[in-house]
Amino acid sequence: MVAEVWSAGDAYEAYVGRWSRRVAEAFVRWLGVPGGARWLDAGCGTGALTAAILAVAEPAEVLGLDTSEGFLAAARNRVTDSRAGFRGGDMRALPLPAGRFDAVVSGLALNFVPDPGRAVAESARVAAPGGTVAAYVWDYAGGMEMIRHFWDAAIALDPAAAELDEARRFPLCRPGGLRALWTRAGLDGVTVRAIGTATTFAGFDDYWGPFxxxxxxxxxxxxxxxxxxxxxxxxxxxxxxxxxxxxxIPLTAGAWAVRGTAHHRTHRSRQGRSSQ
Known part of the structure; x- marks a missing residue:
């Protein structure tokens, strides 16, 4: 099994971070959360989604949380707005009180969590009554073309590489998988939509180098x-x-986004109870 590394912020930015920023802004606009809200960016990585929230949503505060100290350091360097803060923490056991945030969001992280159902249950728990719980993930099966082309080429040369292909590994990165995850967490008004952006590489080296x-x-x-x-x-x-x-090289980067509303009653979901 190939080891996966998530620690070098600059390398991640060159790879997909630069494209995720464009998707993050479209995602935040789609949510339409009123200004003055308290946001949690769970699995914040290098801060792309946090920066988008600050740029377009007029939040009162944004807390970014991640398990990677390398990514957190990159986020702190890139996002210096006084309304934002970053700390370590696991999406499966958020070190935060229930009902704390008006919007709990995650960008491009949920499929890498060992127990995504638990992570969504935790997001629902810390959301305020009527708050928004939402996330987006890459469409590995087709819409995220830079990665789709890569695995198609790799598998043609080495069929064993199919085991590493994110389209195969992460079935939740599809509309049905996301909808089911949000529904099992007991969230209301679950909606899924596609979000995409152009990703034009200056030349082949610009495409290949980040890999x-x-x-x-x-x-x-x-x-x-x-x-x-x-x-x-x-x-x-x-x-x-x-x-x-x-x-x-003109390509596109497509993602699937999902959102739902936290209950006015207890946030403790069926998925959360079954995980204990």
Whole structure:
């Protein structure tokens, strides 16, 4: 099994962080949470979603929480607004009181949590009555084209790589999986929608370089290869990717977003009880 690393903020930014920021802003606008709200960004990573909340939602405060100290350090460096704070914590056992936040959100993290049902139950627990609980994840099966092209090329050369393909590993990254997760958590008015953005790479090196940074499943796979196999994968991708006349590579990054409303009664969900 290829080891997955989530610690180097700059490498993550070059890989998908720069694209996640665009999706984060569209996600926050879709939620339509009124200004002056208290937000929790669970699994905040390098702070892309926190920054989007600050930019477009006029929050009273935003708390970002993550298990990676490397990502938290990057978030603190990038997000200096006094309304934002960052601390360590696990989405499966949020170190926070019940009913604390008007909006509890997560960006591109839920599928990497060992027990996502527990994480959503915890999000519902710390949401205020009537508060919003929402998340978005990449559409690994098709819409996140930079990663889809990568695994298609990798699997053609090495069928065993299919075991690492996020589309196979994370069935919750589909509308039905997200809807079921939110419904089991006892959230009301569950809605799922697609969110996407253009991801135009300046050239092949701009596309390929971030896969050498080791952050996440696909880059982790690249670093595990011999030089010969890495070269074969690189050239297969070079031939496979679409290219504009100027050498740029026009792709799209698609995500699935889900939201629901916390009950006015207790936030303790069926999923939360069954996990104990």
């Amino acid at each position: 050498l940074g080791g952050q996440g499943p696909a880059p982790g796979y690249v670093t595990s290869l011999t030089e010969e196999r890495r070269r074969a994968l690189r050239e297969s991708l070079r031939a496979r990717l679409p290219a504009a006349p100027d050498g740029s």
